[in-house]
Amino acid sequence: MAITLSTIAPITRTYLSPANNSPPSCTSSSCTYNLTLSPSVTANKTVLASSSHTRRPVSAAVSSSTGTAESSIGIGEETGSLLERVEVFDLNGNSILISDLWKDRKAVVAFARHFGCVLCRRRADMLAAKKDTMDASGVALVLIGPGSVDQARTFSEQSGFKGEVYADPSYASYKALSFVSGVSTTFTPGAALKIIEAYMEGYRQDWKLSFEKDTRTKGGWQQGGIIVAGPGISNISYIHKDKEAGDDPNIEEILKACCS
Secondary structure (H helix, E strand, O other): OEEEEEOOOOOOOOOOOHHHOOOOOEOOOEEEEEOOOOOOOOOOOOOOOOOOOOOOOOOOEEOOOOOEEOOOOOOOHHHHHHHHOOEEEOOOOOEEEHHHHOOOOEEEEEEOOOOOOHHHHHHHHHHHOOHHHHHHOOEEEEEEEOOOHHHHHHHHHHHOOOOEEEEOOOOHHHHHOOOOEOHHHHOOHHHHHHHHHHHHOOOOOOHHHHOOHHHHOOOOOEOOEEEEEOOOOOOEEEEEEOOOOOOOOOHHHHHHHHHO
16 A cells, blocks of 8 residues: 655745655655555553552553553552663763653653654644643653664754653663554554644654664664653653554643643
């Protein structure tokens, strides 16, 4: 099945020059995707992790979108143990434990598919549009992407994202939270429609960034999600796991979890 995305003029949002925004299958006016559509797979449900210091359960709100959301029964020790060892890197290359991002504050943490992803840029803007509400409630806005610090820095510069940006080169946080990955979660009819919508709104995929080694060697099939966490290492109050690319949760659910 071939899906052609045509450039809609005028483009109101430009992240890249045309030279850096055209994969081998694209022309200046369109990008053709040859997608083999397989049945969607549903992520295995897991439970969130608590701190190594206190193995007490924490509650997690349930997302009502099509993605997978955690139940409110607490989180398992294995997931907690994995999260406690996860390190991410800021735009200067400094490492930080991921739990330190919400240890002393509440944070909305978005996990991108990869730093070149057009749908992730659209989601980043969706969240950033509510940053004033988050700021008023003392809530930080964070985006983590699987890839290198250089990729994270390029994403930050291109998108002008208003929140904090971190890189997870090892994909460790994605593994700990059991975010799904696979071709059948990337190339779906729903994802294709979301891509068309994003292009019509003026968003663009950074193909050069998407096909850099750090992303290409892992296939680029990783899906992400969103959590609301903190303050406190074990305090994760909301989680949404994308079932497929572009599976955005309802922004009002996120605001209810972080700012009500």
